[in-house]
Amino acid sequence: MSPLGNGFASSGATDTCTSGQLWTAGTSESELMNPGFACRSCHLGNNFQNQNPSGASERGKAYFFMGTAYGEVRQADLCAAANVPSGAVVEILDMNDVVQATLPINAAGNFHSTKTTAGFTLPYKARVKANGKTNAMASSQMEGDCNTCHTAMGLNAAPGRIFFPL
Numbered sequence: 001m002s003p004l005g006n007g008f009a010s011s012g013a014t015d016t017c018t019s020g021q022l023w024t025a026g027t028s029e030s031e032l033m034n035p036g037f038a039c040r041s042c043h044l045g046n047n048f049q050n051q052n053p054s055g056a057s058e059r060g061k062a063y064f065f066m067g068t069a070y071g072e073v074r075q076a077d078l079c080a081a082a083n084v085p086s087g088a089v090v091e092i093l094d095m096n097d098v099v100q101a102t103l104p105i106n107a108a109g110n111f112h113s114t115k116t117t118a119g120f121t122l123p124y125k126a127r128v129k130a131n132g133k134t135n136a137m138a139s140s141q142m143e144g145d146c147n148t149c150h151t152a153m154g155l156n157a158a159p160g161r162i163f164f165p166l
């Protein structure tokens with residue numbers, strides 16, 4: 001039994017999956033689902049990188065800001081984050097540097113906002129806070145589906161995964 005509970009299989013820890021915990025339960029309802037995948041894309045019924053070949057959707061929960069944070073930059077799709085620091089959050093800021101949302105990072109590394117719109121004027125900025133430290137994205141963005149850029153290898157100039165501050 002995986003320490004994360006139903007939906008995860010324990011494999012050995014590897015360089016690209018430090019936790020050794022892989023999500024195997026497809027679109028089963030869970031806050032811990034599909035770590036690393038492009039959450040909002042699937043919730044909207046899209047098929048980003050063939051992650052949703054069956055065309056599943058969950059539009060009412062297609063929250064504007066969704067993603068996964070890891071301890072390392074190159075973690076594989078469906079791998080749960082390892083050792084998420086307690087109290088770790090993602091903060092979303094507007095262009096006046098006002099924090100507009102504080103999103104708890106759960107045991108799989110997943111986080112999401114609670115509305116399907118941004119709720120303020122875009123673009124936005126984002127940062128991860130953990131252990132009293134901050135890891136900020138320097139650029140501002142329009143797209144809130146973080147894992148569409150923060151893939152294992154990184155797309156659109158992202159370095160790879162969103163990571164907790166070291």
Ligand code: HEC
Nearest residue numbers: 027029030031034035036037039042051052056057058110
């Ligand atoms: C391949 C499609 C797909 C991906 C990728 C996906 N989801 Fe989901 N998600 C679903 C579907 C479908 C449901 C509804 C499941 C149901 O009702 O049985 C759902 C439900 C949820 C729920 C509701 C859970 C509950 O207990 O009410 C949350 C929260 C959620 N997803 C978060 C995420 C996050 C965060 C990510 C990205 C790390 C993600 N999802 C990625 C398809 C997906």
Ligand code: HEC
Nearest residue numbers: 126128135136137138139143146149156157158161162163
């Ligand atoms: C359109 C692509 C794109 C999207 C979407 C995106 N980012 Fe980024 N992110 C980048 C790029 C490029 C960098 C590296 C340059 C920089 O810091 O601006 C980066 C860097 C970061 C960093 C610092 C380095 C790292 O990998 O941890 C954090 C933290 C971060 N992003 C958080 C987020 C969060 C949270 C979201 C979603 C709410 C998000 N990003 C959405 C492109 C994106």
